[in-house]
Amino acid sequence: MIWDKEKECIDREDLKQLQLERLQSTIHRVYRNVPFYRRMFDRQGIDPDSFSSIEDIKKIPFTTKNDLRKIVRIHTSSGTTGIPIVVGYTKGDLKIWSELVARVLSAGGITKDDVIQIAFNYGLFTGAFGFHYGAEKIGASVIPISIENPKKQIKIMQDYKTTALISTPSYALLIANTILEMDINPNSLSLKFGLFGAEPWSERMRKEIEEKLKITATDNYGLSEVMGPGVSGESLEKNGLHINEDHFLFEILDPHTLEPLEEGQTGELVITTLTKEAFPVLRFRTGDLTRFLPGQCPCGRTLRRIDRIMGRTDDMIIIRGLKIFPSQIEAILYEIEGKQPNYQIILERQSGIDSITILLEVTEDIFSDVMKEQSQLINIIKDRLSSEFGLSFNVKLAEKRSLEKIDGKLKKVIDRRN
Amino acid sequence: MLILKNIDVYYGKLYTLKKISIHVKKGEIVALIGSNGAGKTTLLSTISGLIKPSSGSITYEERDITKESTENIVKMGISQVPEGRLIFKTLTVEENLLIGGYSKYSLKKRKEIKEELDKIYHLFPKLKERKKQLAGTLSGGEQQMLAIGRALMSKPKLILLDEPSMGLAPNIVKEVFQHIVELKKLYGLTVLLVKKNARSALKIANRGYVIETGRIILEGTAEDLLSNKDVQIAYLGRDLDAELRI
Secondary structure, three states: OOOOHHHHOOOHHHHHHHHHHHHHHHHHHHHHHOHHHHHHHHHHOOOHHHOOOHHHHHHOOOEOHHHHHHHHHHHOOOOOOOOOOOOOOOHHHHHHHHHHHHHHHHHOOOOOOOEEEEOOOOOOOHHHHHHHHHHHHHOOEEEOOOOOOHHHHHHHHHHHOOOEEEEOHHHHHHHHHHHHHOOOOHHHOOOOEEEEEOOOOOHHHHHHHHHHHOOEEEEEEEEOOOOEEEEEEEOOOOOOEEEOOOOEEEEEEOOOOOOEOOOOOOEEEEEEEOOOOOOOOOOEEEEEEEOEEOOOOOOOOOOOEEOOOOEEHHHOEEEOOEEEOHHHHHHHHHHHHOOOOEEEEEEEEEOOEEEEEEEEEOOOOOOOOOHHHHHHHHHHHHHHHHHHHOOOOEEEEEOOOOOOEEOOEEOOEEEOOO | OEEEEEEEEEEOOEEEEEEEEEEEOOOOEEEEEOOOOOOHHHHHHHHOOOOOOOEEEEEEOOEEOOOOOHHHHHHHOEEEEOOOOOOOOOOEHHHHHHHHOOOOOOHHHHHHHHHHHHHHHHHOHHHHHOOOOEHHHOOHHHHHHHHHHHHHOOOOOEEEEEOOOOOOOHHHHHHHHHHHHHHHHHHOOEEEEEEOOHHHHHHHOOEEEEEEOOEEEEEEEHHHHHOOHHHHHHHOOOOHHHHHHO
């Protein structure tokens, strides 16, 4: 179902006019009300009256996560570095937020007859409340279960006949695996739909979740800095996320040259809010990597689509002029290993030549003593990677828990080239 | 139906309208709200071709009317009801109405004029009662209705209403606004309404724009604008300071 047909199926020319009107008024409002932006405009000599097309947005410098911290610090009496970014919402913002989440939910198959289990942390995290508002807007029933142990989630699913699960994809997979471990027949559950987001995931993972939970899983993307969930979401066609372009302006730029990329090319997503009242942002560098998808979606929405988030700019590897994302390597390892791999990518430079090494953590069953089997696995991985990227890879196996961690988190890319 | 893109207007050296972009869809009532001197009337007069923008474009029903003369714009179906009514006080009510139909009819088409007059009398029975009376003797509310009726005589598709409630008692204002809603229903009219006092306008409008010193600073549905704090403070008489003291 399409929640707001008038806007989601808007004529592209009308959309352009609306975006221009909203960009112009946002700039005037921001210049008048936000000291940070006023100073930025004045310092750079940008005339707020000089924006006559969407493309003029290029005149505005970027806003980064650090800038947002600074903006907040202006308004707080005590603050130290590393404070989380505080985002406020006016009554109007909340209204628009619930509308936009309602669009995303409807696109993912949700109607007023659904029982939605929201397995995001309620609290300061925007995910849970965003979906909650949207679900209420649609009139669906909500179970605000938050993050609980998977068994409890499953119990609630059974008892309350949950029809839709909202969570991160990895959490959904955890629930799915727990269901299998508990020997529960997934077909005995009432689950039909899953809307997953808040972290990058792969097509393969979608298939796995769909098969294990017997549901239709769609992807959605949003971020607290611009609003939270509701920024974009997939329709049941599952072919990319429709952007709510009447409220957000998306640019996809080369993360190094910061020049706009053509449709289909992957780069950094930069977002400008067009209607936010309390916390408008101009050209916010998300650090997330994606691309605009070409063509019309059969679902009827005319809003442009982006591909699933492929990772973070910080993770993008450029080696011998090639752009590689850890997620691409991960997909191949997954395919060969048949499960979520633990791995690390090491980049090194010797006498001016860059090399790429994959350290793959293996469990006892693969880490076999038989040298032959080991080298076979290594060769399979090497062959697949080099045929995929046209580049030779070194592959080494590593024992469990031997990979270098920072703050308890496995760092996917270690660049030792400089 | 009507699309303005980056309209710049100068009065001599005074930069009055700054890159104004707005649109009005068929069948909508759109309110343009802003304080004195914000540029509301200038904007309406620019749409009717009384003032020519120095840059930007105005598209009406997919035709560029930026350089069109006011006569032609009226013929195409845009009619402006000026602020302060500006009716001809020394002429009778009916004469005023006839002037409004001037662009549409030659005197040979008496029958059509009669039909059009009857429609308007049907909508505003008070005008019928007083059709032989001098317009200057009408009450404020009746004068406003006459001004609207006069604009309707040219059979517009889009009507530009400038401060239709100025100087009228609150209950009369209500009546005038009811008529505006009726017009939309009966005639399928599209309305662009300019107002200083936002509340009554936003109550009948679908969407609105807030204009401030020649710039559009806010666009949204009427409902969204009514709940916007800036709008409440500036145009709805909400006193935030007083609220904070409590």
